[in-house]
Amino acid sequence: MKTETKGLTGSLRSTKVRKTLLIAVVSILVVVVCFAGYSVISLYSSLRSINPNAGSTRSALNLLERINILVIGVDSRDQNDPGRSDSIMLIGLDPVSRTMSVVSIPRDSRVNIPGHGYDKINATTNPDYFSDGGVELLEKTVEAMIPGIKINYYAKADFAGFEKVIDALGGVTINVEKAMYYKAEDTLIDLKPGVQHMDGKTALEYARFRHDAIGDFGSWGGEEYGRVVRQKALLKAVVAQTTALRNVWKLPPVIRAIENAVVTDLLPNDMLRIALAFKNTTDKEVTTVPFPGEPGDIAGTSYVIPDLEALRTKIAPLFSPVLASN
Numbered sequence: 001m002k003t004e005t006k007g008l009t010g011s012l013r014s015t016k017v018r019k020t021l022l023i024a025v026v027s028i029l030v031v032v033v034c035f036a037g038y039s040v041i042s043l044y045s046s047l048r049s050i051n052p053n054a055g056s057t058r059s060a061l062n063l064l065e066r067i068n069i070l071v072i073g074v075d076s077r078d079q080n081d082p083g084r085s086d087s088i089m090l091i092g093l094d095p096v097s098r099t100m101s102v103v104s105i106p107r108d109s110r111v112n113i114p115g116h117g118y119d120k121i122n123a124t125t126n127p128d129y130f131s132d133g134g135v136e137l138l139e140k141t142v143e144a145m146i147p148g149i150k151i152n153y154y155a156k157a158d159f160a161g162f163e164k165v166i167d168a169l170g171g172v173t174i175n176v177e178k179a180m181y182y183k184a185e186d187t188l189i190d191l192k193p194g195v196q197h198m199d200g201k202t203a204l205e206y207a208r209f210r211h212d213a214i215g216d217f218g219s220w221g222g223e224e225y226g227r228v229v230r231q232k233a234l235l236k237a238v239v240a241q242t243t244a245l246r247n248v249w250k251l252p253p254v255i256r257a258i259e260n261a262v263v264t265d266l267l268p269n270d271m272l273r274i275a276l277a278f279k280n281t282t283d284k285e286v287t288t289v290p291f292p293g294e295p296g297d298i299a300g301t302s303y304v305i306p307d308l309e310a311l312r313t314k315i316a317p318l319f320s321p322v323l324a325s326n
Contacts, residue, residue, distance in 0.1 A: 060152075061270040068090060068153075069091045070091075070153070072138065072154060073088075087104070087208075088107060088121065088138070089232070090319060094323055095323075098278055098280065101318045102232055102288050103290075108217070109291075112144060113137065114141060121142075124137045135154050135156060145306060145308075149319040149320065153266045157263070160261075163200035163204050164257040165254065172197070173196070173197045176194060176195075178193050179193055191205065207233070207234040214226040223290060239282065289318060292307035292310030292314065293307055294307070
């Protein structure tokens with residue numbers, strides 16, 4: 001397959017890019033953060049910087065099939081700390097219908113990790129815990145848990161970086177469902193219920209709050225509750241926020257924030273192609289899917305026990321490569 005990077009570079013050289021061009025770009029953390037008004041050369045350089053292997057990888061993007069991206073939020077304590085996966089979201093993009101499906105995978109899910117047996121899924125990304133720990137092991141684990149799907153790409157960021165991305169967007173509007181209060185030596189969360197516009201710090205406090213009776217994950221009556229629900233609410237809020245920004249000149253600070261926050265294996269050209277495909281997508285085209293599982297205790301350890309049959313019959317079809325709309 002011919003790489004598209006050369007094609008874009010050749011096009012830029014031939015036109016010499018004397019004017020600023022209107023172009024859409026995807027925010028890797030939220031997958032479809034699209035904007036307009038930035039120099040293509042500067043944009044392309046920034047997108048290359050968040051994929052360390054961009055120069056040695058050929059495009060495999062197929063816009064006639066579903067694109068599954070694993071979005072990982074890592075709770076790193078410092079620059080050299082690999083951390084554990086504090087937030088894991090599987091996002092399926094349908095390039096034909098321009099819709100998205102999102103499922104949050106609880107970090108305490110008890111899964112069969114290839115080569116290691118059963119453990120919590122958030123341990124897969126930590127090489128201090130497993131010698132082969134990292135994104136690849138997490139991808140294999142998710143694919144084994146949801147049979148028949150293929151994870152095409154990943155995007156990983158630490159939370160401090162994502163906070164800056166939200167600030168660069170101008171904040172997000174979220175409907176806080178209840179009062180949330182938690183105080184520790186270096187932490188204070190004090191959110192009142194109701195619709196409010198939040199900066200990055202407050203939005204992440206909302207999305208990460210789990211200091212109540214539900215904690216990270218709860219499920220009853222066919223609905224899920226807890227922090228995983230707030231993670232998906234934040235995603236939809238970010239998509240909604242970017243809808244208003246796509247036709248204004250606010251891309252440069254957002255790109256800089258993304259550049260410093262995100263690592264991905266998506267190629268720059270592929271990011272642009274996805275962005276163009278989803279440039280008109282709003283939060284109304286984002287469907288959040290409950291994770292089928294129940295909290296449980298095994299040998300004194302608390303887990304979320306996945307419903308493997310529901311994952312196979314209900315979740316897998318939503319992330320299958322084959323598009324019903326095609």
